[in-house]
Amino acid sequence: MKYFIVTGSSKGLGESLAKRLMSDGNHVICISRNRNEKLQEMAQKKSVSTDYFEFDLSNTDEIPRLMEEIFNRFKKENIEEVCLINNAGMLSPIKDLHETKPEEVRTNVTLNLIAPMIMTAEFLKMTKTIRSTKKIINISSKASRSPRPQWTCYNSSKAGIDNITQTVAIEQGKADYPVRIISFYPGAMDTAMRKENQKAKPLFKRAVEFIKNVLSTKKPAAHHPDFVAEKLVTHINSNEFGKELFVNLENIE
Ligand SMILES: NC(=O)c1ccc[n+]([C@@H]2O[C@H](COP(=O)([O-])OP(=O)(O)OC[C@H]3O[C@@H](n4cnc5c(N)ncnc54)[C@H](OP(=O)(O)O)[C@@H]3O)[C@@H](O)[C@H]2O)c1
Numbered sequence: 001m002k003y004f005i006v007t008g009s010s011k012g013l014g015e016s017l018a019k020r021l022m023s024d025g026n027h028v029i030c031i032s033r034n035r036n037e038k039l040q041e042m043a044q045k046k047s048v049s050t051d052y053f054e055f056d057l058s059n060t061d062e063i064p065r066l067m068e069e070i071f072n073r074f075k076k077e078n079i080e081e082v083c084l085i086n087n088a089g090m091l092s093p094i095k096d097l098h099e100t101k102p103e104e105v106r107t108n109v110t111l112n113l114i115a116p117m118i119m120t121a122e123f124l125k126m127t128k129t130i131r132s133t134k135k136i137i138n139i140s141s142k143a144s145r146s147p148r149p150q151w152t153c154y155n156s157s158k159a160g161i162d163n164i165t166q167t168v169a170i171e172q173g174k175a176d177y178p179v180r181i182i183s184f185y186p187g188a189m190d191t192a193m194r195k196e197n198q199k200a201k202p203l204f205k206r207a208v209e210f211i212k213n214v215l216s217t218k219k220p221a222a223h224h225p226d227f228v229a230e231k232l233v234t235h236i237n238s239n240e241f242g243k244e245l246f247v248n249l250e251n252i253e
Contacts, residue, residue, distance in 0.1 A: 008088030
């Protein structure tokens with residue numbers, strides 16, 4: 001059995017990943033605050049095994065207990081592969097740092113950086129003696145490398161995620177049964193997060209972008225998350241996985 005833990009599965013990329021991963025031989029563990037009934041129905045229809053944890057990842061003290069519960073459900077003698085996808089994230093606050101409240105900083109960095117760091121730490125502990133294939137995918141963003149005004153919390157958290165990827169890759173180089181890890185840059189996706197970003201832009205700018213998109217014959221400004229999920233799962237299943245630490249959507253065949 002291949003086990004996939006997907007955070008942020010109620011909508012957007014996380015939902016698309018969970019849908020794409022629901023197939024024979026896979027067991028998908030979904031985590032988000034809101035239960036995704038569509039995923040549950042799909043799992044039943046396809047007769048694939050899933051677990052859903054309605055869990056707020058900002059309760060970081062509870063993450064070790066959550067991970068223990070997840071791993072207790074695995075059939076230990078039957079693990080072919082185990083994979084953690086740190087996908088849950090948030091964009092806000094979208095404002096200059098001098099206008100940002102301490103609580104807003106804390107909320108963003110807790111979800112985007114501290115939670116995936118603890119999830120990763122627990123995953124590494126729990127899988128230390130498991131000899132099967134082990135993978136971690138941190139969903140990052142190009143924003144981690146390009147300073148963007150009003151996005152300080154998001155940019156900094158994603159830069160931190162990339163640092164986790166690099167550091168864990170070095171640490172796992174010395175491990176008996178190493179975990180392979182990557183940061184994945186999905187590019188712009190048509191999700192609730194993107195809508196939030198669009199809404200924050202001045203009306204004039206939005207109108208200009210809209211007209212440009214309508215007139216453009218080039219590739220879409222944002223991909224559907226199902227398209228991105230398809231590409232990412234192809235990469236996860238390929239022999240190329242882990243050779244490059246930073247993987248761009250555009251670089252996946
Ligand atoms: N959209 C883009 O253009 C874009 C571009 C580059 C990178 N990314 C990255 O891609 C990933 C997915 O983004 P998306 O666009 O799919 O976002 P989205 O549509 O806003 O979905 C975010 C997911 O995270 C979950 N989540 C939020 N707060 C949570 C919490 N406290 N505890 C548990 N789960 C929580 C949400 O579920 P609940 O609300 O039910 O908890 C939801 O399932 C993120 O890491 C994002 O930074 C997105």
